[in-house]
Amino acid sequence: MDTMVLRNLTYGMFVLGTKDGSRPTGCTVNSVIQVTSEPLLIMACVNHQNFTNQCIKQSQGFSVSILSEETPAAAIGNFGFRSGRDTDKFASIPYGLTERGYPVLKLNTCGWLECTLESFTDLKTHSLFIGRVTGAESAVGSPMTYAYYHRVVKGKAPVNAPIFEKPLERLWTCPICGYQYDGSSGPFEDLPNSWKCPICGVEKGMFKQAG
Ligand SMILES: Cc1cc2nc3c(=O)[nH]c(=O)nc-3n(C[C@H](O)[C@H](O)[C@H](O)COP(=O)(O)O)c2cc1C
Missing domain, CATH: 2.20.28.10 (Rubrerythrin, domain 2)
Structure with missing residues (x-):
């Protein structure tokens, strides 16, 4: 089996936002895709060890900020190499709140989605979250791909x-x-x-x- 072929799958780059009580938190992910249109469902895959995982289960929802190619490396690192368990990741990041109180980035995004948690499946290492889209807004910019992150950022x-x-x-x-x-x-x-x-x-x- 040639698992190298998996490298040819393409992904985007996102900040998955959620909340710990009323405190905004979240993490960098590449694993977000649309699942169905009617109803409008998307999925995200989050490791069990990530604080974001338990916060999504507790708050029953999440947001997705779609990162643009202009997103600074430090912002991706802030959300992708620190844990919201011991850091306030949104402390120095301009953000807004969706109607249900999920944080979305204000800068360097091509838009955002707000989701209520429709269901989840706990796999061995990750939870597969299915979210029902309850809010969405577009913004200008080119979406960053995972390949772009590796190659350029x-x-x-x-x-x-x-x-x-x-x-x-x-x-x-x-x-x-x-x-x-x-x-x-x-x-x-x-x-x-x-x-x-x-x-x-x-x-x-x-x-x-x-x-
Ligand atoms: C480019 C990139 C992509 C990532 N994609 C995912 C992902 O799809 N799922 C996931 O669980 N973690 C992913 N991570 C790792 C989390 O962002 C990281 O473990 C984070 O520190 C978790 O923070 P938390 O403990 O506050 O949830 C990614 C990190 C980077 C830098």
Whole structure:
């Protein structure tokens, strides 16, 4: 069985919003798709260990902010490499609340959906949440794909820094999120010790040079 074929499945990039009581929380996900039109149902898949999972079950709903290509790496990292159990992820992020009180991002989104929890199935590692869409709003922008996140955001590849032409072994790589420093702010060695991974915030000293 050639499981490499799974890499050819395509996904978007989203912040799944929910609430812990009245406190907004949520996490980065790539696993959101529309399931049916009538009724209008979507699904999202969330690991049991994620705080978002239990908050969706408790609050019986969630929101989906559709990330645009302009979303900064730090915002994706804020929602994707920290837990709402011990962090207020929305503290420094402009957001609004849907009618049922679920947080949606105000910047860098192509729109949002609000859902009530229709049903869920607990799989071995993840819960498969089916949400009934109860609110939706579009915004301008190009939706970020998961492939774009890997190629461009994580790679941090501006046109003048052709990261993919450099041999990978020369790149300093974050051991937590896999972010590879592209040299755009000068040699890695010259970055101040206070420099942190722009995606997950890990300290410079933890970075490894592969190879
Ligand atoms: C690009 C990206 C995609 C992710 N996709 C998912 C996903 O589809 N499902 C999931 O459970 N976690 C996913 N995660 C991981 C969660 O965002 C991460 O575990 C987060 O810290 C959970 O936060 P929480 O404990 O506040 O829920 C993704 C993370 C990133 C960076």
